[in-house]
Amino acid sequence: MSPSDDTQARVxxxxxxxxxxxxxxxxxILDGIDWSVRSGEHWxxxxxxxxxxxxxLRLVGALMFPTAGTVEVLGHRxxxxxVRELRAAIGLVSSAQKVPVDLxxxxxxxxxxTGTVQPLWKKYDEATRERAHALLTELDCKELADRPYGVCSGGQRARLLIARALMADPSLLLLDEPFNALDLPSREDLIDTMHELALNRPELATVTVTHHLEELSPAIGHAVLLRDGRVQAKGPVADVLTDAGMTACFGRPIEVTRHEGRWLARSGRR
Incomplete structure (x- = not known):
């Protein structure tokens, strides 16, 4: 049973x-958005x-407020x-995050x-350090434990940032273009990582911002199409990621195919 079918799945x-x-x-920027995410859903x-x-993503991450309407996150409006306490319970991953390259x-x-850029060593007990090691193992990057961030590849950095975001054991993980500038092998490794994460953490909800259907893992079950600040379509991926839906969203003919849970979008002639 999918999370959306489970009446007990919390908003x-x-x-x-x-x-x-x-x-x-x-x-x-946004105009009258109605949308909700439940536990275990991947959007x-x-x-x-x-x-x-x-x-x-910034609204859901409690990083800004709407100028009209309401936003509720983790049961709080x-x-x-x-919002500082709320943000501590939300995992955020962005390729634009500033991380000291020597760490x-x-x-x-x-x-x-600790949600800090620099480490606060007095705050990390042995259990916290062990949890960090466990997350490196879970994200299949334990070999990066002693490697400076600055010499890690784009894909390795992305996995480190996801592990970092999971340190607070969030109910919601937000990913803002995590595949940005990754080469093909790194992209595929990260897609595999996100799929495994969804399988291993059935209660975790994720929201991924991307430009490309090819970057969606098979775990993604729902999608929102946005155009000019309005929702063009939303719901299960099979209903949303259609030729007609993508064409209306991007304003040019687009053909969509799906194979073994993965998506491909191609643009035809106008």
Whole structure:
């Protein structure tokens, strides 16, 4: 039974009429978004540049507030809760995260326990250090424990950042273009990692922002298509990732195929 079929699956995040407008220019970034994520669900956010994907991720990550509507995360409505405590219970992975290049992999993961850029050594007891080692093993990168972050490949860095995000044992993991600039082998390794993570952590909910269907692991069961700050389509991937849906979202003819749980999108002639 999938999480969406389970009536006991709890709502992890919910947006109701959520809009974001830039005060200085009046520009609408998001317009009346209604969307929810339940425990164990794995969502993809897709759309062209400027569609509003990262803004939704920032709302769900309690990094910003809507200018209209409501956002609830982990049972708390933004604006009525200390967002610093809320953020500590949310895992965030972004290729834009700043990590000191001289830190070894184990230390990078350790900093996830304190949510800091630099390690706070007095905060890490033996159990915390062991947890970091266990996560390196789970993410199949234990060989990176002593390797400086700066000499790790893009794929290795991505796995370290995911391990770091899992240090707080979050209910929600947000991934903002985690495949950015990865070569093909690194991309496939990371897709395998995300698939295994979903299998090993059935209660964890994830939301992945990406531009490419090829980057979706077989674990992704739901998708949102965004265009110009509005939801074009949302729901199970089989209903959303269609030729017609992708064509309407991206504004040019797109053909979608699926093989053994993996997706491929190709653009035809106009």
């Amino acid at each position: 992890i995040a919910a947006l109701s009429g959520a809009s974001v407008r830039r005060v200085t220019t009046g520009q609408t 993809a956010l897709l759309g062209a540049n400027g569609a509003g994907k990262t803004t939704i 933004l604006g009525t809760v200390d 070894p992999g184990h230390t990078v993961v350790l900093t996830g326990a």
